[in-house]
Amino acid sequence: MSATCLPTQRRTGKANRPNYSVKHHRHGLHVLALTDERGRLIWISAARPGHTHDITAARRDHLLAHLRPAGLGSLADLGFLGLDDDPDNPVVVTGFKATRARKLTPGQKDANRALAAGRVPVERGFAHLKNWRILTELRTDPARATHLFRALLVLTNVEATTDN
Template identity: 80%
Template structure:
C-alpha cells in the first residue's frame, strides 16, 4: 500500500501490485466510493505509519547495520512490541 504521492510501477505483470488511493483534480471530483476507498486505505496504513514514527522517535534505525532479511524480521518484531506498548 502506498500514499497518493507514489509514482512508479507500470502495468508489467512481473512487478508487484501497489494499492494507492484516488486523487481529485479540478476537472474530476471524487465520488463517494472513491472517498470511502481512501478512508479504508488510510485506516489500513495508519498503524504502520504510527509504528515507524515511534521507531524513528526512539532512533532505533539509525545504527542498524545488518542484512536486509534480518532487518525485516527485526522491524516486524519491533513493530509488534511498539503496538503492544502503545496500546497498553
C-alpha cells in the first residue's frame, strides 16, 4: 500500500487552494493504491484533496476493515506509521522511525532495508500511473477525478500486461 499526491493544475475560482499540498509545494490530488507483488495496481482509492494525510485517507476508506477479514497484508511507508492498532496481528507493516533521542538499532535498520526492497514493486506501480501525462492537465474536483483514476487503473493494467 502506498499513497501519493498526483500533481494537477491549479483550480481557479472562489476557493482556489483546496487541493494544495504544503508538503509537496504543489496542487494535487491524494490517492491511495494497493499493488500486487509484481507491482500491478489492483485498487485505487477515491481521490482526495492534496493536503490529506495518508492515515486520514486510509481511515476514511476503511482500509483495515477490508484487508483484515480478507486475510491480506500490506507493506507501507512511514506515512502509515500508527495506522494498525493490533501489534499481534499486523495488517499494515511499516518500518521503524528514528528520532534525535532514539537511534535505530542495526536490526531495525536491516528491517527497514528489507521493507524498502519489498516496496520497490509498489513504487513501480505508482510510476506507471504517474506516466499518464493527462493528469498534469487535470483541473477538476476530487470527486470527478476519481472516475479518471479508476479508468487509468484499467488502462495501466492493460498496458502492463502487453509489455510483459
